[in-house]
Amino acid sequence: MELTYRRKNIYEEADEAQLSRIEAFAQRYKDFLNYAKTERDAVRLSVAMAERAGYKPYAFGDPLSAGDKRYYNNRGKNLFLFTVGEDDIEKTGIRILAAHIDSPRIDLRPVPLYEKAGGAFFKTHYYGGLKKYQWTAIPLALHGVVTLFDGTVKEIVVGEEASDPVFYISDLLPHLAQKQNERKLSVGIEGEELNIWVGGMPAKKAKKKSEEDDEKGTKDGVKEGVLRILRRKYGIREEDFLTAELTAVPAMPARDVGFDGAYIAAYGHDDKVCAFPALMAQLEYEGKGTTMTVLADKEEIGSEGVTGMQCSLFTDLLDEICAARGKNVRAVRAASECLSADVTSAYDPTFSDAFEKNNAAVCSCGVALMKYTGARGKSGASDASAEFMGKIAARLNAAGVIWQTSELGKVDLGGGGTVAKYIASKNIDTLDVGTPVISMHSPYELISKGDLHHTFLAFRAFLQ
Numbered sequence: 001m002e003l004t005y006r007r008k009n010i011y012e013e014a015d016e017a018q019l020s021r022i023e024a025f026a027q028r029y030k031d032f033l034n035y036a037k038t039e040r041d042a043v044r045l046s047v048a049m050a051e052r053a054g055y056k057p058y059a060f061g062d063p064l065s066a067g068d069k070r071y072y073n074n075r076g077k078n079l080f081l082f083t084v085g086e087d088d089i090e091k092t093g094i095r096i097l098a099a100h101i102d103s104p105r106i107d108l109r110p111v112p113l114y115e116k117a118g119g120a121f122f123k124t125h126y127y128g129g130l131k132k133y134q135w136t137a138i139p140l141a142l143h144g145v146v147t148l149f150d151g152t153v154k155e156i157v158v159g160e161e162a163s164d165p166v167f168y169i170s171d172l173l174p175h176l177a178q179k180q181n182e183r184k185l186s187v188g189i190e191g192e193e194l195n196i197w198v199g200g201m202p203a204k205k206a207k208k209k210s211e212e213d214d215e216k217g218t219k220d221g222v223k224e225g226v227l228r229i230l231r232r233k234y235g236i237r238e239e240d241f242l243t244a245e246l247t248a249v250p251a252m253p254a255r256d257v258g259f260d261g262a263y264i265a266a267y268g269h270d271d272k273v274c275a276f277p278a279l280m281a282q283l284e285y286e287g288k289g290t291t292m293t294v295l296a297d298k299e300e301i302g303s304e305g306v307t308g309m310q311c312s313l314f315t316d317l318l319d320e321i322c323a324a325r326g327k328n329v330r331a332v333r334a335a336s337e338c339l340s341a342d343v344t345s346a347y348d349p350t351f352s353d354a355f356e357k358n359n360a361a362v363c364s365c366g367v368a369l370m371k372y373t374g375a376r377g378k379s380g381a382s383d384a385s386a387e388f389m390g391k392i393a394a395r396l397n398a399a400g401v402i403w404q405t406s407e408l409g410k411v412d413l414g415g416g417g418t419v420a421k422y423i424a425s426k427n428i429d430t431l432d433v434g435t436p437v438i439s440m441h442s443p444y445e446l447i448s449k450g451d452l453h454h455t456f457l458a459f460r461a462f463l464q
C-alpha cells in the first residue's frame, strides 16, 4: 500500500485514446474561446449551443415539468441552464455548476474619443484586476453594443477578422524610459495612460459635407475622420458612445503552445476554461436529476449588479423550480450542492517564490479543488467543509478524474475570491473547483489541455 501522496501527471497517465480525447476537447474549446471573448459573446454562443442540445427558453411563470431542459438568458450577459428532474429534490437537492464568463479587459469610457497630435484616441477605464503594463503594444479588438436613443441596439465587433483593423495601446520606447523605469511595476503604465489608438487620417475638408458635419465643424480633423467612418460603417454619432458598452479585448486567437502542444495560450481562460467544460457537461447531461449551470457576469469586479452572482435571480429560479415541483425551497437548498467552477493560479517555476510548492496546483496534474480562497487569514473565503470536500473527491476518484488541491499562493502574499461565498450564503454546500492557469489576468493566459479535459470530466462526474 502506497503511504505517500504524489500528484499524478495527466500526460503520464493518459493512453493514446485519452490523449486524443484531450486534444479533441481542446480544439472545441479553442473555437469557443475565439468567439466568446466577452460575456455577451459567451451568452450568445452558449444559447445557440443550448438550443441545439434541446434547451428551450424559460420565462418566469412558465410551467415546468420533469424532463424539461430550459435556459434563462439574463440581459444577454448571464445565462442559467437547467434540467428539471424526476427526483425528490428535497432529498437529492439540485446539482449546480457556477462559472463566470467575464474576463479582465479595457472598457471604453462614456466620452471616449479625442484627438491629439494628429492621432485619434479612446479614453478607457480598465475592468477587473489587471497588470496595466501588459495591455500595451498588443493587438486589440473592440466588442460590444451601442444603444441608440431610439432604442436600436447595434452589435459591434472589429478586429477579429484578418481583414479588420485592430487597435493599440502604446508604451514608451526603452531609449526614453529612464524615468518610467523608476516607477513601481504597478504604475509602470497608469490607468490614464491606457489610451487606445483609433485613427490617424484627417477628414478631408474639401469633401462634400452633410449639414450635420457642418455643425460639428472640421477643427478636429482626425477625430472628424473617425466619426465619419463610424457614421458610415455603424450608423453611430459621437453622442451614441454615451450609452454604449464597448470594450477592448486582445485580438490574438487561441494557439497551441510548446513543440508538443501540451498547452493553450489565449485571452479569457479565466474563466472560460471552466465555463466551457461546465456548459458541455450540462448540455451532455442525460440523467434524471435536477441540475443547473450558471454562467455569471461581473465576477471580476465582485459579482455585483443584475448580472452578477449576488443578484437574486439565482434564488428566484430555484424558487420557481421548487414551486413547480411542489417542493420546499429551503429544504432543497439545504440538500443542494455546488461546484464554484473557477480557475486557480498554477505553480510557475519561474516565479517559484510566490508559491508554496506542496500546496500549489501544478500544470497538467489535474483539475484543482480549493477548500478555501481569500486573503491573509482566509478573509473572504467560503471554506468548504472536509465532509463536502471528501464527498466530491470520492465522486471524482470513482470517475477516474485526476485532481489536485490548490491554494492561490504563499500565505500573506495576496489573495482572491470567487462566486463560492455568494452561493454558500444561500445554504448550499459549495466547493471551488477549476483549472490551474499560468499568467492569470494577463492578455494571453496559459493552461494545460490535460487540465482542461479533466475539468470537464470532473464537472460531468459531479452532475451524474
Ligand code: MN
Binding pocket: 100, 270, 271, 299, 342, 343
Ligand atoms: Mn475567475
Ligand code: MN
Binding pocket: 270, 300, 441
Ligand atoms: Mn479572475
